[in-house]
Amino acid sequence: VMARQSKTPTIADVATAAGVSISTVSRVVRDHTDVSAPTRAVVLAAIDRMGYHPSSIARALVSGRSQTIGLLVSDITNPFYPQLAKSVEREAARHGYRVIMSNTDDSVEETKELLSRLIAHGIDGIVHASVGVDEELVRDSLEERIPLVFTNRRPQSTTANFVVADNELGARRLAQHMVQLGHRRLGFIGGPAFAANAQERLRGFRSVMSDSGLDSDLVAEAGFDIESGRQVARQWLIGPNRPSAIIGVNDLVTLGAMEAALEIGLRIPADVAMAGFDDIQLASSTLIGLTSVSQHIDRMGQRAVQVLLELMEEPAPDEPIQEILLPTLRIRRSTESTEVVRLTETSGG
């Protein structure tokens, strides 16, 4: 018989050391009732002494559940996602789940690859917060075997589960705010065409424009990043008939637009007002003071996990769970002026 030291101890090692059977150790570990106090004490002592950790791998194999969920984000370096990731992790941890996060870069190829890995990994569910055109792929890959909840973007499918913000409403609030400030020529720097949330925001913008009898010809399709915003805004701002207000599809894009304005020498909001979407931490900084729409990221992430957990329960809900959170307008320096007329409906926190 070989005595192997320093290897991480197994339940069998503990059983031997404690002079009991494997089943007994298992019962103690799982806080099962039918164990006498003295036995339990002996076992616990052995566990503590040997530094035993039950293998969740083995546990997962026998139970069929890995206590792990997957989180798909577009790009963790976009400040929106870390906030989401944190709330997802916190809520997952609260329920004993681990999170494997992956960046899809909004690429279908990448998503396919990642899904395959996640499935192989035996994850129990997926929170999909990325916005690429991968919905069918995702649903197909999972083949109804793995609970899935979309967040951040609302899926096409009417039977999918999701927790999203009302993007259209948010954008409408933003546009209305601008119109009430007296702006008549507004530009909207949209995200990529494939992003459903971006399209919803665009729709909100357009509806206000048309309701107000204004042109919505100043609409650009771009990325979700700073550079995209800067380039589009630069074109608009150095060209003829420039907009007096620009709304970005998200805060990052709007930050880029602000850069462009400053580089050109325009003042915000005096020469051009700016507003974004997401209400990232920086937006509220005195340095920036960006008017934005909060999607209540923390709540969104938390709810997404809660919904996923419901989905994983037995029996699974037979109706899809779909939640739409109300966004909140946050007015700041980038649009404020002395003539501002605050909408009472948007003054709430």
Add this chain to the structure above:
Amino acid sequence: VMARQSKTPTIADVATAAGVSISTVSRVVRDHTDVSAPTRAVVLAAIDRMGYHPSSIARALVSGRSQTIGLLVSDITNPFYPQLAKSVEREAARHGYRVIMSNTDDSVEETKELLSRLIAHGIDGIVHASVGVDEELVRDSLEERIPLVFTNRRPQSTTANFVVADNELGARRLAQHMVQLGHRRLGFIGGPAFAANAQERLRGFRSVMSDSGLDSDLVAEAGFDIESGRQVARQWLIGPNRPSAIIGVNDLVTLGAMEAALEIGLRIPADVAMAGFDDIQLASSTLIGLTSVSQHIDRMGQRAVQVLLELMEEPAPDEPIQEILLPTLRIRRSTESTEVVRLTETSGG
């Protein structure tokens, strides 16, 4: 015999469907050589048809390796960490590894809890990028059983593996830059006392001060966040004998300091120059233009993973792997002035 549909197929199911043994399927899956072309074709067809994914849980159980590494960060909402996380993930994925990321909030308690979970999860290694006073705990918990590489902060232990930036040098460069610009009264907003990287930066600052015959009495202990920076800077800037230059322990803190300056009505850099550490994306934005020290986060994350992989190889290296990356000073508007004397050594990318 019950026919269960819709369950995710196992290797046995595939074997049955393909009319071969389990081992054969296993060989095909693992791209093993000894399989005839026709057999392989049949098996692959079955795999494809059934949508079979090998269970990495089972694989992990038998092989003892989960192909998963843990990443400990302080707080993913600090922009430094997403960049690190992304490079870690990318490099890990390149080698077939998944990453489980956890936020420690620099709490020893939390770290303890997380480690226990990660170990139970059967991770093959850990990249520790958090900065709390948990070094002993971490090393004890792992009991030499799990490869570990520290990054971001340099550990006390001389036998630990790490990939870090030369924080002291970086801070020195920053301070020298300020001194050469003519500043004689400098303040350093440090991070918490428990953070080793923060202490190294402080040391660098102090050494330049003393070399230049200047006082380094203006040093504060604070958090790593914006609010910390703002509060400290505010005190200094409204008080008597205010500093003409402030260096923050990281960019977030410095952003807070900048907020304070603006709120008070001071101009940057005319009234007070500012510089930070990390060179987060925003630092280079035209909106901010913050002088900062780049730790080359991408390379750091990548190297950390590479080192970890080396550590996981058999045989394990008998010498600790320790790497110190050279930081780079990035000079921007927050310190620039017409009188600026550029250090040639810092002009490189």
Add this chain to the structure above:
DNA sequence: GTGAAAGCGCTAACAG
């Protein structure tokens, strides 16, 4: 209360 035995899905010798 406690132990023995079967098996989760897979890999790794070892036979043929």
Add this chain to the structure above:
DNA sequence: CTGTTAGCGCTTTCAC
């Protein structure tokens, strides 16, 4: 080239 046989570390009946 292919199949058979042990387990990996655990949970879970089922006995005692």
